[in-house]
Amino acid sequence: MADKKEVLRLQELAHQARVNLVKLCGAYNGSIHMGGDMSTIDVLTCLFHHTMHISPALQDDPERDRFILSKGHGAVCMYIIMALKGFFDYQEICDTYGKEGSKFGQHPCKMRLPMLDASTGSLGHGLPIAAGLAASARQKGQKHRVFCLMGDGETCEGSVWEAAMLAHAQRLGNLVAVVDRNKQFMTSYSEDSMRMEPYADKWRAFGWHVIEIADGNDMTQVVDALEHLPAPESDSPTMIVANTTKGKNISFMEKQINWHAGSLNKEDMQVALGDLEKVIEQQRKEL
Amino acid sequence: MASVTMEGYNSARTVIGEAIADIGDKDERVWLLTPDVGFGCKDFKEKHPDRFIDTGIAEQDVVGVSSGLAYDGNMPYIIGMMPFMSMRALEQVRTDVCYPNLPVRIIANYSGLTGNGGSTHYAMEDMALYSSLVNMTVCAASDPVQLRQIISGSLTYEGPMSIRIDPGKSNRIIYNEKKDRFTIGKGYTACEGKDLTIIACGEMVDYALQLQEKAASEGLSIRVIDMFTIKPLDEDLVCKAAEETGRIVVWEDHLMKNGLASAVADTLMDHMINVKSFKRFGIPQVYPGFGSAEELYHRYGYDLDAVWNYVKGLF
Numbered sequence: 109m110a111d112k113k114e115v116l117r118l119q120e121l122a123h124q125a126r127v128n129l130v131k132l133c134g135a136y137n138g139s140i141h142m143g144g145d146m147s148t149i150d151v152l153t154c155l156f157h158h159t160m161h162i163s164p165a166l167q168d169d170p171e172r173d174r175f176i177l178s179k180g181h182g183a184v185c186m187y188i189i190m191a192l193k194g195f196f197d198y199q200e201i202c203d204t205y206g207k208e209g210s211k212f213g214q215h216p217c218k219m220r221l222p223m224l225d226a227s228t229g230s231l232g233h234g235l236p237i238a239a240g241l242a243a244s245a246r247q248k249g250q251k252h253r254v255f256c257l258m259g260d261g262e263t264c265e266g267s268v269w270e271a272a273m274l275a276h277a278q279r280l281g282n283l284v285a286v287v288d289r290n291k292q293f294m295t296s297y298s299e300d301s302m303r304m305e306p307y308a309d310k311w312r313a314f315g316w317h318v319i320e321i322a323d324g325n326d327m328t329q330v331v332d333a334l335e336h337l338p339a340p341e342s343d344s345p346t347m348i349v350a351n352t353t354k355g356k357n358i359s360f361m362e363k364q365i366n367w368h369a370g371s372l373n374k375e376d377m378q379v380a381l382g383d384l385e386k387v388i389e390q391q392r393k394e395l
Numbered sequence: 396m397a398s399v400t401m402e403g404y405n406s407a408r409t410v411i412g413e414a415i416a417d418i419g420d421k422d423e424r425v426w427l428l429t430p431d432v433g434f435g436c437k438d439f440k441e442k443h444p445d446r447f448i449d450t451g452i453a454e455q456d457v458v459g460v461s462s463g464l465a466y467d468g469n470m471p472y473i474i475g476m477m478p479f480m481s482m483r484a485l486e487q488v489r490t491d492v493c494y495p496n497l498p499v500r501i502i503a504n505y506s507g508l509t510g511n512g513g514s515t516h517y518a519m520e521d522m523a524l525y526s527s528l529v530n531m532t533v534c535a536a537s538d539p540v541q542l543r544q545i546i547s548g549s550l551t552y553e554g555p556m557s558i559r560i561d562p563g564k565s566n567r568i569i570y571n572e573k574k575d576r577f578t579i580g581k582g583y584t585a586c587e588g589k590d591l592t593i594i595a596c597g598e599m600v601d602y603a604l605q606l607q608e609k610a611a612s613e614g615l616s617i618r619v620i621d622m623f624t625i626k627p628l629d630e631d632l633v634c635k636a637a638e639e640t641g642r643i644v645v646w647e648d649h650l651m652k653n654g655l656a657s658a659v660a661d662t663l664m665d666h667m668i669n670v671k672s673f674k675r676f677g678i679p680q681v682y683p684g685f686g687s688a689e690e691l692y693h694r695y696g697y698d699l700d701a702v703w704n705y706v707k708g709l710f
Contacts, residue, residue, distance in 0.1 A: 218466075218495055226466055230490050236456045237491060240463020240471075247445050267487070270456035278448065 110331035114158065116395050119327045121192055122153040123388040126357060127381060128188045132202050133370075134377035141214075141369045142361055144259055145185035147290035147352035150325050152182070155255060155286070156189050159334040164194050167223055171252045174225045174241050178234020179259035179288065180215040181369075187212050195223060232265025234258060235285060239271045242283040242345075253340050256285045261293040264302055269314070276315035281342035285316075288324070290354040294368050311347040324350025325357075357387045410539040411435040411502055411560075414546040415472055419443050422550060424470040430457040432475050432504075454479045458487035458499070465497035470550070477503035477559050481521035492555045493530045499555050502546070506535065506559035507598055507648025507678070508691040514682035518559065523653035525557045526626040532579065533626040534558040535647075535655075537600035540570040541623060544577045552579050559597060561648075561688070567601050582629035588618035591672075591706060592636035595646040596622045596655050598688070599676075602699045603646055609703060615710060625655050630662045637663055641671040642709065646702060648692075651677030672709060676702050 133140040160173040177186050191198040204210035211220040215229030226237050238256035275283050291298045298304050308318050321333045355361025358380045412435035419425040419439050426446040427439045430453050440447045450457040461471035480503040492499045506518045525533045536542035549556055586607050595603040600621045607617040645656035656675035676697035683691050692698035
C-alpha cells in the first residue's frame with residue numbers, strides 16, 4: 109500500500125496544480141485544455157513528483173528518466189507541475205503563456221525548452237519517439253525508464269499501434285506508457301464513436317504488461333500502480349490504463365463535452381476554485 | 396540464364412549496404428532502420444545487430460523511432476521505399492525530424508517511374524514534398540559512386556536528409572570513384588558546354604550525358620549539371636549556367652512541376668535572370684500505370700529522343 113504521508117503530499121501538489129491551472133485559465137485570454145488537464149493531473153503529478161528519477165539538478169544525468177508528453181495539448185498542465193518541481197517559475201508561465209516569443213505555449217517545444225525530451229503536439233507521435241529513446245537507452249546499457257503519456261483519444265491513431273508492436277518486438281521493458289482513459293474525445297464520448305472497450309485487452313494482445321488503475325484520479329491508487337512497475341531490465345513494455353474523469357473536481361466541467369477546452373470568466377473561476385477547495389478538504393479528512 | 400533473386404535485383408542497395416556498414420564501423424552514433432526493405436541492410440545488421448531495427452511495414456513508426464534515437468544523440472539511417480517514406484510518413488518527417496532539426500537520413504528507392512510497380516509505387520512527388528520541409532536537405536543520387544559519397548558525406552552533415560534512388564538493377568556507372576568528388580549542397584558540372592545547359596538529377600543524368608555526346612557529334616556544346624542536391628539548391632551554379640549558356644533545360648524523373656525545374660525557375664526569377672529558352676522535362680499531371688521506366692519516359696515525353704528533338708529544334 110502507498111505511504112499515506114506521501115499520498116497526502118502528492119494530493120496537495122495535485123491540488124495546487126489544479127488551482128494554478130484554474131487561475132491561469134481565468135487570466136489567459138484564450139483557450140486552455142481544461143478537461144484533459146484535470147483528468148490527467150493526478151497521474152502527471154505522481155510521475156513528476158514521485159515516480160520518475162528527474163529534477164532540474166539531474167538534467168545532465170544520462171540515466172535520468174525520460175518523459176514524452178504524447179498528448180501535447182496537456183502542455184500547460186505539465187509546465188505547472190514541472191514548476192512545482194523547480195523546473196520553471198509559475199509566474200513566468202502565467203505572464204508569458206501563449207505570447208509571441210514565449211517559451212510556454214499550447215504544445216511543448218523542445219527548441220524553446222531544452223529540458224524537455226521532445227517537441228510534441230501532433231497526436232499519435234509520442235509512443236514511437238519514446239520507443240526510440242528506450243531502444244537507445246538499451247543499446248547504451250543505461251538503466252533509466254522512458255515514460256510516455258497519451259490520451260485515450262489519440263490511441264485511435266494507427267501510429268500508436270505500430271509502436272505498440274515494435275516495443276513488444278524489441279522487448280522494451282524500460283518503456284512505460286500511460287493512457288489517460290477519460291473516455292472522452294474532443295467532440296464525443298469515446299464509446300459512442302469508437303467502442304474502445306475492451307481497452308486494456310488490446311494492449312495485452314499486443315504483448316504489453318498492463319496495469320489498470322480503477323480510479324486514476326485517486327492518488328492512493330495512482331501511487332500504488334506506479335510503485336509496481338516491472339524492472340526496466342524486464343522484457344515487456346508496461347501500459348498503465350488510468351481510468352479518469354475529464355474535468356475532474358470542477359463541478360461544471362466533469363464529463364462535459366463543452367469543457368474539452370475553454371476560458372474561464374471571473375465568476376466561473378471562483379466557482380471552480382471553490383469546488384477544488386471542497387475536494388481537498390474532504391481528501392485531507394479521509395487520509 | 397540465372398534467375399534474378401530479390402537481392403540480385405538491387406545493385407544500388409548493395410552500395411547503400413556497404414556504405415552504411417562502413418560508416419557504422421567508424422561512428423557509434425549510426426543506426427540502421429528499415430520498414431521491411433532490408434536487402435541492403437545485411438552487412439550492417441551482421442556487424443552491428445544492437446544498432447539495427449526492422450520495424451515491419453510501418454513507415455510512420457520507423458520515422459518516429461528514428462526521431463527518438465536522434466533525440467538521444469544517435470544518427471539513424473532509414474532504408475525504405477520513397478513513395479511511402481515521402482507520403483505515409485510525411486508528417487512524422489516534418490514534425491518529429493525536421494521541426495527539431497534532427498540528423499535522420501532517409502534513403503529510399505522506387506523514385507520516379509522506376510520499378511514498374513504501377514502508380515501506387517512510383518514516387519513522383521517526393522522532391523516537392525520533402526523540399527517544402529524546413530531544415531530538410533533533399534538529394535537524388537545519379538549513380539552508385541555518387542551515392543556512396545553522399546552517404547559518407549552525410550556523417551558530418553547537419554540536420555535531416557533524404558536521398559532518393561531508383562531500384563538500381565541496371566545502373567550505369569557514370570562517375571569515376573577516384574576522380575569525381577561530390578559535396579552535398581553543391582551541383583556537379585559533369586560536362587562543360589556553352590550552347591545550352593541541362594540541369595538534371597537522379598536517373599536523368601545518365602540520359603543527359605548520352606544526349607550531350609550525341610549533340611557534340613553534331614557540333615553542339617551542351618553543359619550537363621548533375622544537381623544531386625535539390626535543396627538547398629546551388630543557386631550560384633544555376634545563375635552561372637544561365638548567364639553563360641543562355642538556355643536551360645531541366646530534366647527530372649519527378650512531376651515536372653514543384654520539383655527540380657520549379658526550384659531552378661524560382662532561382663532564375665529571384666535573381667532576375669533572363670534566359671533565351673527554358674524548358675522542363677518530367678512527369679506531367681498523370682498517374683502513369685505500368686511499363687518499364689524507358690517505356691514510361693517515352694510515353695510521357697521525357698525520354699532521350701523527346702529531349703533531343705527539343706534541343707535540336709532550338710538551333
